[in-house]
Amino acid sequence: MHDASPAYVFIHGSCHGAWCWRDVIAQMQAKGHTARALDLPPYRPAPHAQVTLQDYRQTILDDIDAHGGAPVILVGHSAGGYAITAAAAYASEKVAELVYVCAYVPQAGQSLADMRKTADHQPILDLIRKTPDGEAFEFRTDTGRDALYHDCADALAQKAMAQLRPQPIAPQSTPVPDLAPAQNITRRYIICTQDRVIPPVEQEKMTADWPQGSIERMNCGHSPFLADPTGLVSLLISSP
Structure with missing residues (x-):
C-alpha cells in the first residue's frame, strides 16, 4: 500500500468532467494509491460568464482542505493545465507535484486563449463552436469525436461524446496572475504523440x-485516460 504517499487529484480539460478519469482512478486505487477526480464548475446549469479561473483554483484547493490539507499530486489534462497551475501558484504548500497530460502549461501573462493564438497550428478552431449565449463553446459532433477519441473503441467514444458539456470561455481568457510560487514545484509532462487537439x-x-x-511520451491521441488508461497509470506512478 502507499498510504504515506500524496494523493492524486485529477482535473479534466475542456467540456469534460470527473467521469473521464474513471478507469484511471480505478486502476490507481487497485494499486494502493489514493486517487480522486474533481468536476470543475459549473456543476449545474448557470450563466457561463459567471465561471472564472479563480473558481477552478478554489474548487481544487477546497477539495484539498476537505481531505485534510496534505499536499497532493495534481494531474491536469489539456485545459486542466491552467487549473492545476493556478491552484499551485496560489497555495504552493498544498501541492507536492504537478503532472501535465497533453496539457497547456501557462506562460507568464498569457491566457490559454492567448497560447492558442500563438500556436503555429490551431486544430481546435475547426472542432468547436460557441454556444448561443456566446460565453462558452462546445465540441462539434461532426469533428469532435475523431479529434478527441480517434484511437478509442467506438462505443466508448460515443459514450464520451454524449457526456461532454459546454466549456465557459472566461476561465480560458484569464492568465494565471503570478506563476512564480509554482516554479519550484516538481512537475512532469506526458506528451501524447498522436494528439489531434x-x-x-x-x-x-x-x-x-x-x-x-521530466518528460514522458505516450503513443496515443488526446484522451489517454480512455485510449490507454493502463499505460497512463504506469507513467503516473513511475518515478521521474
Missing part, C-alpha cells in the same frame, strides 16, 4: 526547457 509539436514547445527526465 493540441499538436505534439506544441507540447514539445511548451516543455522545451524542462529538465531531462
Whole structure:
C-alpha cells in the first residue's frame, strides 16, 4: 500500500468532467494509491460568464482542505493545465507535484486563449463552436469525436461524446496572475504523440526547457485516460 504517499487529484480539460478519469482512478486505487477526480464548475446549469479561473483554483484547493490539507499530486489534462497551475501558484504548500497530460502549461501573462493564438497550428478552431449565449463553446459532433477519441473503441467514444458539456470561455481568457510560487514545484509532462487537439509539436514547445527526465511520451491521441488508461497509470506512478 502507499498510504504515506500524496494523493492524486485529477482535473479534466475542456467540456469534460470527473467521469473521464474513471478507469484511471480505478486502476490507481487497485494499486494502493489514493486517487480522486474533481468536476470543475459549473456543476449545474448557470450563466457561463459567471465561471472564472479563480473558481477552478478554489474548487481544487477546497477539495484539498476537505481531505485534510496534505499536499497532493495534481494531474491536469489539456485545459486542466491552467487549473492545476493556478491552484499551485496560489497555495504552493498544498501541492507536492504537478503532472501535465497533453496539457497547456501557462506562460507568464498569457491566457490559454492567448497560447492558442500563438500556436503555429490551431486544430481546435475547426472542432468547436460557441454556444448561443456566446460565453462558452462546445465540441462539434461532426469533428469532435475523431479529434478527441480517434484511437478509442467506438462505443466508448460515443459514450464520451454524449457526456461532454459546454466549456465557459472566461476561465480560458484569464492568465494565471503570478506563476512564480509554482516554479519550484516538481512537475512532469506526458506528451501524447498522436494528439489531434493540441499538436505534439506544441507540447514539445511548451516543455522545451524542462529538465531531462521530466518528460514522458505516450503513443496515443488526446484522451489517454480512455485510449490507454493502463499505460497512463504506469507513467503516473513511475518515478521521474
